[in-house]
Structure formats: structure tokens, C-alpha cells
Amino acid sequence: MSSRLVKEYKLIFKTLSQDPTYSHILSLSPSSDENLRQWESVISGPPETAYYGHNFILLFEVPSNYPLEPPKVQFQANAVPHCNVDYDSGRICLNILEDAHWTPAWDLLHCVHAIWLLLANPEPDSPLDVDLACLIRAKDFSAHNTLVAYYLNGGSRGSK
Amino acid sequence: MLVEFTKVYPVFSWSWDIPGDDNTEKEMGDEDLCGICRVNYNGTCPSCKFPGDDCPLVMGECNHNFHVHCIQQWLDTSTAKGLCPMCRQPFSLKRGVAINESQIDKLANLLIQSQPAVLNDDQDMMMEQEFVVR
Numbered sequence: 001m002s003s004r005l006v007k008e009y010k011l012i013f014k015t016l017s018q019d020p021t022y023s024h025i026l027s028l029s030p031s032s033d034e035n036l037r038q039w040e041s042v043i044s045g046p047p048e049t050a051y052y053g054h055n056f057i058l059l060f061e062v063p064s065n066y067p068l069e070p071p072k073v074q075f076q077a078n079a080v081p082h083c084n085v086d087y088d089s090g091r092i093c094l095n096i097l098e099d100a101h102w103t104p105a106w107d108l109l110h111c112v113h114a115i116w117l118l119l120a121n122p123e124p125d126s127p128l129d130v131d132l133a134c135l136i137r138a139k140d141f142s143a144h145n146t147l148v149a150y151y152l153n154g155g156s157r158g159s160k
Numbered sequence: 161m162l163v164e165f166t167k168v169y170p171v172f173s174w175s176w177d178i179p180g181d182d183n184t185e186k187e188m189g190d191e192d193l194c195g196i197c198r199v200n201y202n203g204t205c206p207s208c209k210f211p212g213d214d215c216p217l218v219m220g221e222c223n224h225n226f227h228v229h230c231i232q233q234w235l236d237t238s239t240a241k242g243l244c245p246m247c248r249q250p251f252s253l254k255r256g257v258a259i260n261e262s263q264i265d266k267l268a269n270l271l272i273q274s275q276p277a278v279l280n281d282d283q284d285m286m287m288e289q290e291f292v293v294r
Contacts, residue, residue, distance in 0.1 A: 003206050007198045103245040104196040
């Protein structure tokens with residue numbers, strides 16, 4: 001179904017250049033001209049969050065039977081401190097990206113937008129980063145935001 | 161003046177006979193595209209070469225339309241759970257819709273495997289599938 005990817009590519013190009021709703025998506029396109037199955041996206045950190053002022057890279061691997069199966073998407077490794085992201089690998093925990101919740105009605109642009117919303121709306125009940133999730137559950141948002149900012153500005157996460 | 165026709169080139173166009181297509185107001189950007197492959201209803205699914213009878217369109221009870229090959233592939237996945245990709249209601253073909261008639265048995269069989277509850281038992285309609293020349 002790669003013809004659908006071509007259609008999406010054209011629509012994404014048009015949407016990103018015309019629709020201000022998606023101004024937080026700085027880019028979304030195939031990583032190279034040769035391979036339409038690997039995509040890359042850059043999103044800006046949502047305003048009024050600790051992520052604001054930073055940009056984040058998303059890496060997509062689109063399976064051959066897309067859109068029947070969801071795209072595999074993750075953040076660049078070691079770049080995103082977030083309670084639903086595994087910092088070391090960049091893996092994202094978001095239900096619409098799972099086989100059980102995916103529907104072909106969604107597309108790559110939806111995925112990027114959903115991940116951007118996840119940045120602003122962490123879900124501490126299904127955490128991949130327990131420390132950050134605990135701070136949110138304890139409603140200690142200033143500690144949470146300080147810790148996120150510390151990592152984003154190159155702070156060390158200690159040795160594993 | 162005498163006009164003499166030397167050649168005639170008849171041109172026909174067709175489209176699937178989708179009930180309610182004329183009066184429903186379309187939202188902006190909501191074109192007649194299959195929700196799975198994003199190809200126009202009157203085009204083919206990605207696995208077919210020729211539009212028309214070889215690659216029929218079907219209409220769900222929920223009024224969502226798909227190329228039959230697309231929706232079959234989706235319902236065939238274990239993750240589909242027999243649900244419509246657009247609205248997540250159990251997918252079944254709308255009764256009394258001409259374009260659905262030839263597909264009802266085939267899709268019912270598929271749905272038996274994925275979701276027994278959706279099975280309808282009045283499978284007596286076997287009309288020739290038709291599309292309308294406008």
C-alpha cells in the first residue's frame with residue numbers, strides 16, 4: 001500500500017505549509033529519497049511546558065502492510081525525558097500506536113500530532129520513566145519540570 | 161446547411177451508486193476517499209488495476225464506504241476485531257444497498273471468524289451487482 005504513503009506525503013506537504021494548526025510540526029518527510037518506509041519528523045516543544053524551546057526528532061519505520069498495521073515510531077534515543085518515553089531508547093508508550101488500538105483511519109500526521117500532545121499531557125499511569133511519573137503522581141510539577149529541564153540541557157542521568 | 165456526421169466518439173462516465181450521496185453535505189476536505197487506502201471510491205484499491213466490478217465499493221451499516229478489498233484485508237487482521245476503521249462500530253454491510261448485494265455473503269463469512277455477533281442470517285439476496293451509468 002505504498003501508494004497511500006505517496007498520497008500522505010503530498011497531503012502532509014500541503015498541510016504543513018498551509019495549516020497553522022500544525023505549526024508545531026516543523027517537518028515530516030521520508031528520511032531519504034530512496035526509502036519511503038523510513039520517515040523523520042521534527043516537532044517543537046509545546047508552549048507552557050518544560051519542553052518549550054527545544055526541538056525533538058521522531059523516527060518512523062513504516063511496515064509494509066501499513067496502514068493495516070501502525071507505523072513504528074520513536075524519539076531519537078537519549079533525548080527525551082518524559083514519563084511515557086524510555087529515555088535510553090526513545091521508545092514511546094502511546095495507545096494509538098499499539099496494534100490493539102490502531103486504525104487505518106489514522107495517518108502519520110495524526111501520529112506526530114498525538115505524540116506532540118503527549119509531550120504536554122504526560123500519562124503517569126503507564127510510565128516508561130518511573131521517576132518522572134512519580135513526581136507527576138505526587139503533583140510535584142515544579143520538581144518534574146526542573147528535572148526535565150535539567151536533562152534537556154544536557155544534565156547527566158547517572159551511570160546505569 | 162447540411163451537416164454530416166462522419167464520426168462519433170461516445171464518452172461515458174460512471175460512479176458507484178452510493179445512497180445519500182447527493183444530499184449529504186460534505187465537510188471541508190472530506191472527499192470521497194476510501195478510509196483505508198485513501199484512493200477515490202471510483203478508483204481501485206492498491207492491489208487492483210481496473211476500477212469497477214473487479215474492485216467493488218461497499219457501504220457499511222455505519223455509512224462508511226471502503227473498497228471491498230481494503231475492508232476485507234482490515235477485517236482479516238486480528239487487531240481489527242470486526243470494527244469499522246472510521247467509527248469503531250462493529251462493521252457489517254448495509255442492507256438494501258445495490259453495490260453491497262454481491263458482497264454480503266463473502267463479507268459475512270469473514271465476519272463469522274472475527275465477530276460471530278455481527279452475522280446476519282437472511283442471506284437470500286443474490287442480485288447482480290450493478291453500477292450506475294450517469
